[in-house]
Amino acid sequence: MDYGLSETQNEIVSVAYQLMREKIRPVREHYDKTEDFPWPVVDAIRQADLFGVYLPEKYGGMGGGTLDLCLVVEQLSRGCGGIALCVAGSGLGTIPILLFGNEAQRQKWLPDLTSGKKIAAFAITEAEAGSDATAMKATAKLDGDHYILNGAKAFISGGKIAETYVVFATTNPARGARGIGAFVVEKGTPGFTFGKKEDKMGIRANPTYELIFQNCRIPKENLLYKEGYGLFVAQTTFDMSRPGVAAQGLGIAQGALDETLAYVRVRKQFGQPVSSHQAIGHMIADCSTAIESSRALLYATAKAVDAAVKPAMDAAMAKGTIVFDEMNALKVRRYTKESAMCKVLCSDTAMKVSVDCVQMCGGIGYMRDFPVEKYMRDAKITQIYEGTNQIQRNEIAAMVIKEAATHKL
Ligand SMILES: Cc1cc2nc3c(=O)[nH]c(=O)nc-3n(C[C@H](O)[C@H](O)[C@H](O)COP(=O)(O)OP(=O)(O)OC[C@H]3O[C@@H](n4cnc5c(N)ncnc54)[C@H](O)[C@@H]3O)c2cc1C
The missing domain is CATH 1.20.140.10 (Butyryl-CoA Dehydrogenase, subunit A, domain 3)
Structure with missing residues (x-):
């Protein structure tokens, strides 16, 4: 069926499809069995410039949109839904920065996510807060120029391999759904560690981890948008x-x-x-x-x-x-x-x-x-x-x- 895709979008489909045939199909069984992260495939996706198809040219992207991201994810998932999640999951962690980040935040984080040099993740779920995200217990308390993050996030895709995490925590428990903030937390920040790695039914090429925050100090500038707007x-x-x-x-x-x-x-x-x-x-x-x-x-x-x-x-x-x-x-x-x-x-x-x-x-x-x-x-x-x-x-x-x-x- 002809969906009226642009010339660039048809090219994206063709590049992603070729990559899937040549680089994903031959190795998908291996990564499904071992649960290793497919770094060589990630390299191929980086070289094909497929991480940033939906991101603005200003940060090195191709200036497309949601459809362009979908085209990449569809073709890669045709070979392996688990391997394709390195693009889709990173997209989930990148979109909040794109939509809610100020210029300084976009300049800081988007170029490396656009090129795929770094992978992003998104952490809202907790052991007791799944469908009802507003039940989250993780807290972020302002202390001078920093927020102090405490709590744990469950089932986070791309855990440990991702470098840039968008983490949701409550800044004002009394305000419930209106008391949540979204923060960018970089891997390696003291007080941010990884807990259990999940052993899963499927998408085994993408690691799912618990994230643990213990008195994790993150700069105040890592708050996306405003306090209370996390939801x-x-x-x-x-x-x-x-x-x-x-x-x-x-x-x-x-x-x-x-x-x-x-x-x-x-x-x-x-x-x-x-x-x-x-x-x-x-x-x-x-x-x-x-x-x-x-x-x-x-x-x-x-x-x-x-x-x-x-x-x-x-x-x-x-x-x-x-x-x-x-x-x-x-x-x-x-x-x-x-x-x-x-x-x-x-x-x-x-x-x-x-x-x-x-x-x-x-x-x-x-x-x-x-x-x-x-x-x-x-x-x-x-x-x-x-x-x-x-x-x-x-x-x-x-x-x-x-x-x-x-x-x-
Ligand atoms: C492999 C994997 C990767 C994940 N990756 C991420 C990630 O990267 N980041 C992240 O933040 N989270 C992630 N999650 C978490 C995922 O989003 C949640 O598991 C999901 O939202 C459901 O929450 P829950 O597991 O707590 O189920 P529950 O909320 O406990 O739900 C249990 C059942 O009750 C049903 N239910 C609950 N409330 C209602 C209602 N009001 N009406 C009707 N039915 C209802 C649900 O549909 C479900 O069938 C991941 C989960 C998995 C398994």
Whole structure:
């Protein structure tokens, strides 16, 4: 299907697809088994300039937007959703700095994240604060020119390998959801250490760690935007990053189907390729239809987000102001509902398609030395992180009901 991608975007797809075929497919089983971090693949992604496709040219990026990030994540996830997370997860940690950082903060952190020299991570979840992030216990107390951070964050993607962490902590517990701040914390800051490494079902090429902060002093200048705005930082970031999770799901679904088609066209039973049995043909049709309709919603949403945000982004780059302030000044509408829809649709597609692909391949589909079962394990996380699909559905329903109440139908 022709989605009207620009010449640059078509080039991004082609470079990411080639990289996936040459550098990811041959090694994905190794990294899935060992849980090592794929530094040689990260090097290849850096050399191909794919970390910064969505970031402003001012900091070394290609000046694209959410759609460009999605295109990279989709193609890399087609080979391995775990390896692709080094780009998507770093994006999740970079977007808050892009949207809420002042010029000095952007200058300080974005160039290295754009080039991929450094990887970013995003830390909001705690052991007792998952879906309800406002229950977080981590604190940040102002002491002269520093904030003192205490607490622990759970299940953090890119833990230990990332250098730049956006960490959420409460500055004023009495204010609840309005008392949270977002802080950039660099690896190596005294008082910041790593706890448990998780042993996971899927996306095993990306480490998931507990982060521990014990009297960790971070400069006051590392606060993003203002005290009390942490939840805004997280929510506005999710509007732009959830399409990235959707792209990961979409790539996983497409990759599972690619591998399955290669097999069912040559595997013969009852004297004919199993793909010619109508029951298998119908599953192929349903999987392809689900993938294409998911892609259509994702690309349309990402394009709309980019068109809405671009004037604010351009103004902030030209004037050295904060992107979020320019978004407010230009009354840029939020795409929370559509981003959540993309995440739900694409991740549910990833799960359904990958389960069906195992089924279409039969016994071999269940085996670890055949690539399809890994897609099924990798797919599951896309329904869970950056807000479970139940939480996305809560948000979608709340907004649709509100729209119905305020507009005549
Ligand atoms: C591999 C992995 C990587 C992750 N990476 C990161 C990361 O980089 N940064 C980060 O901050 N976090 C990360 N997370 C955390 C992730 O975002 C949370 O696990 C997720 O938001 C769910 O929180 P929870 O696990 O505490 O589940 P809970 O909130 O305990 O939910 C349990 C169940 O209850 C349901 N539920 C809860 N509340 C409601 C409700 N109101 N309505 C309906 N259903 C509800 C949930 O949908 C779920 O099915 C990661 C998690 C995993 C597993």
